[in-house]
Amino acid sequence: MRITTKDFHIAWIKLLLFLSLGSILYLLIVNDAMLYKTPLSQVIALSSKKKIYQTDNFNNKDYQQTQILKLRILNGKYRGKTVNISNTFSSSNAYDLQYHRGQQLFISLHSLEKNDDIIITGMKRDTTIFLITYLAIGLLFMIIKMHGFLALISVLLNASFFFAAVKLDVITHATTSNVLFIFGALAVLLLGITSLLTFGRSKQTLILFCSSLGSTSIGLLLSIIILTTTNYNGINFEMMGYVTQLRVPLYLAGSILGSLGAVMDVATDITASLFTLAYRTPTLRFRDFVQAGHKIGKSVMGPLINVLFLIFLAGTLPMMVLAMRNGNSFSYSFSMIMSLGIVQSIISGIAISLTIPITTFLTSWHCSRSKKRDVL
Amino acid sequence: MNSIVILSFVLLLTMFAAGGKSGIKSFFSLVSCCCVVFVTIILIAWNFPYLWITIISSLIILILVIYLRDADIKSANTAFLSSVIILVLLVLLVIPLEYVAQVQGFSSENSADLESMSLLIGFNFMNAAIAMTILSCLGAVAEATVSVAAGLSEVLSHDPSVSNEELYQDGMMIGKQIISTAFNTLFFGFFGGFLALFIWFIRLSYTFGEFLNNKIFVVEFLLTIISIIGVTLSIPAVIWLTMLERKKTSKK
Numbered sequence: 001m002r003i004t005t006k007d008f009h010i011a012w013i014k015l016l017l018f019l020s021l022g023s024i025l026y027l028l029i030v031n032d033a034m035l036y037k038t039p040l041s042q043v044i045a046l047s048s049k050k051k052i053y054q055t056d057n058f059n060n061k062d063y064q065q066t067q068i069l070k071l072r073i074l075n076g077k078y079r080g081k082t083v084n085i086s087n088t089f090s091s092s093n094a095y096d097l098q099y100h101r102g103q104q105l106f107i108s109l110h111s112l113e114k115n116d117d118i119i120i121t122g123m124k125r126d127t128t129i130f131l132i133t134y135l136a137i138g139l140l141f142m143i144i145k146m147h148g149f150l151a152l153i154s155v156l157l158n159a160s161f162f163f164a165a166v167k168l169d170v171i172t173h174a175t176t177s178n179v180l181f182i183f184g185a186l187a188v189l190l191l192g193i194t195s196l197l198t199f200g201r202s203k204q205t206l207i208l209f210c211s212s213l214g215s216t217s218i219g220l221l222l223s224i225i226i227l228t229t230t231n232y233n234g235i236n237f238e239m240m241g242y243v244t245q246l247r248v249p250l251y252l253a254g255s256i257l258g259s260l261g262a263v264m265d266v267a268t269d270i271t272a273s274l275f276t277l278a279y280r281t282p283t284l285r286f287r288d289f290v291q292a293g294h295k296i297g298k299s300v301m302g303p304l305i306n307v308l309f310l311i312f313l314a315g316t317l318p319m320m321v322l323a324m325r326n327g328n329s330f331s332y333s334f335s336m337i338m339s340l341g342i343v344q345s346i347i348s349g350i351a352i353s354l355t356i357p358i359t360t361f362l363t364s365w366h367c368s369r370s371k372k373r374d375v376l
Numbered sequence: 377m378n379s380i381v382i383l384s385f386v387l388l389l390t391m392f393a394a395g396g397k398s399g400i401k402s403f404f405s406l407v408s409c410c411c412v413v414f415v416t417i418i419l420i421a422w423n424f425p426y427l428w429i430t431i432i433s434s435l436i437i438l439i440l441v442i443y444l445r446d447a448d449i450k451s452a453n454t455a456f457l458s459s460v461i462i463l464v465l466l467v468l469l470v471i472p473l474e475y476v477a478q479v480q481g482f483s484s485e486n487s488a489d490l491e492s493m494s495l496l497i498g499f500n501f502m503n504a505a506i507a508m509t510i511l512s513c514l515g516a517v518a519e520a521t522v523s524v525a526a527g528l529s530e531v532l533s534h535d536p537s538v539s540n541e542e543l544y545q546d547g548m549m550i551g552k553q554i555i556s557t558a559f560n561t562l563f564f565g566f567f568g569g570f571l572a573l574f575i576w577f578i579r580l581s582y583t584f585g586e587f588l589n590n591k592i593f594v595v596e597f598l599l600t601i602i603s604i605i606g607v608t609l610s611i612p613a614v615i616w617l618t619m620l621e622r623k624k625t626s627k628k
Contacts, residue, residue, distance in 0.1 A: 038583075057494060091500065129594060143551070143612055154559065226382050269523075304561070312569060
């Protein structure tokens, strides 16, 4: 592809537009304190006290340091007032942070007189979220143009249904049967939406939907049978994080949702390629389609299962480091912290590999049968 | 019997059923990747220089994922090289990003897990956050580069005389499809992995603002978005490298 000066011209204007829109939005979000009901403040000056060194039971050397922060309140009835509060942090930053001038912090504040009551409840991170999302969307449109729009709509639709289901789960007080029913129905709904958005109203959509649903259900059923017959041996459900309801159904619901995307990924690859193949060479027989489908499935299976493994494994890294630095062995930390993520990845892996024969069979059957009547 | 052992065995069986010999190969690549991640965690916990460890393990993981498949060596080389380029770009993006986001360490939602643990361990959790973000996006990047490279090599093998413009168009066509499916994989993974956390947020009626600025939410969101940026960048990188490779071989 040769790039002419004309192309460059347009690209420059677009880039400039992209950057200036970004800067305007950035400035708006930096100054959006009035949108928050929680008191928000900005660090305008700070001074640090001496470092206090200490060593814990496991011979880890660390220090703690106290900083006095002068905060200007940015919203609410105390807007414009300043308060002084102290913040203690360590060099590890495990459960604390060192603050710097210019950062915006959420605080809980009842009255200005009693400074001791004021505590920092968190940092304002919406600007970071905005910057990285803006960059991602910008790149998406730059590279795949308007097609990126469709991908975004799909994500937003799925996210809104997901939140609706979570809300429903909370409202209905999440009994065991409820949880599996709500999230099972959600899974079917999300599958339907995503299949429709991928292939439009066509036979391909139907095949994609059926094979993804079939393989996820069989994979999950198989996993549940194994888990119950082995009596969940070696899996520490009591170590599940953020639990507010019964653990096992919640965990299984998470596993179903987690594997859906990857299952659809393989199923889409296989159906799309086999339909193209059938379109190009309509004389192919069932066996040829099966062979072609398996070839595609084989090459994407490994990398795809790896995607989920790496996401779930890497996410445990900070907790693993903390556990091991607290004198726990690797195998103990593994069984306490990593086993849940590993099992979730294995369940997804089983569903993904089951997708290959199921999708290949369904698509090949359809393509080899319909060639005579030419219903593609 | 231990559930994990039985489940892994069933995974091996289903992978064999789906892909025969190459299914077994993929299974071993998976097991080796896990072992690499384990070693990385241990070394980082022992205070080895985290950035070097992360980069070296990332390269090993990329090699394991990309080369332990049934693929022609040329498209595997292209996929590997472009993944390395993306890896470098992402490292350069992630380090400043983590410093701005300040999401290292744990949050009040974790307090139950942290009971009885010493938190002053003299280990900078910023390093863990950076290592975690880089490792978690590798799978998605490798998958994207492998798919585009394989698609393009298919196009080239059918018609070696295809023009660069057409090759570019074909690459973009393949890329579009890969981005949509990768989006699904990543976002569903995100929803599934953090279902419990989202239920927590809603049950304890977090406001939209609290939710958006929550440390754990931001950590997970960054992991997903960084993977998406990696996948998106993979497409032009692979197309560009395939063209470069072609120019080189045609000169010879």
